[in-house]
Amino acid sequence: xxxxxxxxxxxxxxxxxxxxxxxxxxxxxxxxxxxxxxxxxxxxxxxxxxxxxxxxxxxxxxxxxxxxxxxxxxxxxxxxxxxxxxxxxxxxxxxxxxxxxxxxxxxxxxxxxxxxxxxxxxxxxxxxxxxxxxxxxxxxxxxxxxxxxxxxxxxxxxxxxxxxxxxxxxxxxxxxxxxxxxxxxxx
Amino acid sequence: xxxxxxxxxxxxxxxxxxxxxxxxxxxxxxxxxxxxxxxxxxxxxxxxxxxxxxxxxxxxxxxxxxxxxxxxxxxxxxxxxxxxxxxxxxxxxxxxxxxxxxxxxxxxxxxxxxxxxxxxxxxxxxxxxxxxxxxxxxxxxxxxxxxx
Numbered sequence: 001x002x003x004x005x006x007x008x009x010x011x012x013x014x015x016x017x018x019x020x021x022x023x024x025x026x027x028x029x030x031x032x033x034x035x036x037x038x039x040x041x042x043x044x045x046x047x048x049x050x051x052x053x054x055x056x057x058x059x060x061x062x063x064x065x066x067x068x069x070x071x072x073x074x075x076x077x078x079x080x081x082x083x084x085x086x087x088x089x090x091x092x093x094x095x096x097x098x099x100x101x102x103x104x105x106x107x108x109x110x111x112x113x114x115x116x117x118x119x120x121x122x123x124x125x126x127x128x129x130x131x132x133x134x135x136x137x138x139x140x141x142x143x144x145x146x147x148x149x150x151x152x153x154x155x156x157x158x159x160x161x162x163x164x165x166x167x168x169x170x171x172x173x174x175x176x177x178x179x180x181x182x183x184x185x186x187x
Numbered sequence: 188x189x190x191x192x193x194x195x196x197x198x199x200x201x202x203x204x205x206x207x208x209x210x211x212x213x214x215x216x217x218x219x220x221x222x223x224x225x226x227x228x229x230x231x232x233x234x235x236x237x238x239x240x241x242x243x244x245x246x247x248x249x250x251x252x253x254x255x256x257x258x259x260x261x262x263x264x265x266x267x268x269x270x271x272x273x274x275x276x277x278x279x280x281x282x283x284x285x286x287x288x289x290x291x292x293x294x295x296x297x298x299x300x301x302x303x304x305x306x307x308x309x310x311x312x313x314x315x316x317x318x319x320x321x322x323x324x325x326x327x328x329x330x331x332x333x334x335x
Binding site: 009058074115116117122125129132133136165166167171172174175176178179182 | 217290291293297315316317319320324325326327329330332333334335
């Protein structure tokens, strides 16, 4: 038997955060976009326990101001790509700068300085990631995905996929499905 | 994050290729640590040792004496503690069969060795940058395929 699973990262993260914060008896409020407000000062050992508990789940407490802003840029981009309804027909540079209250030039320089990539490239990486996810977990074909992600044409998405990964969407699907067949035979 | 460095390993039996590789990283403005091994046996001995720090990305030559890149790939994929390493096949071959086979066996990246130093630097910078995005942004590593 095979189960196809779809998950929502936001819900998972929120649940993990709530569980861990409750376990450590910390009073908190979860705000939007990966921000948690602690309602009272916590001792350093509790802070460290929280940081370690979250690390097991790949959740990291971001510490300095630059990293915080970069993380916010990433969160806005991921939200923009994965919740495509929210941003139809808005230019990403305008959207980012309105959402975060800084000029796009400032945001984009800061982003390149810290992440080894550019905002534009990060958006493409996320779009390709979403495309991969849709190809593998839904029945949508590439044309439908291109439409869903606001590409002007399926050719545009297909070219961007190939440029970004070096392989075509259909080769990608074929390789992953071969891997799955092998993994099944082993079990 | 500023203090993080990217931990990189290359296993390649060709001395010149190893030298080019480490020189290329020295010229890139990235915070990296590069270690090299001369063949598959040396590499696997290191990875299997108790205190080994797993690299973020491992560049694997396909044709090596004693233990080939494919054999290393299979051992790494079968091992629990090494399963998080991104594997880049680094080969002179660009045959479609080799490429697809290594991807199916679990490699994430396939690089045909560039012929000149400038191209090598460009390719390595791009590979490490994309790999870094997977490493730091909880992208799904099972779906990470990149051919250069």
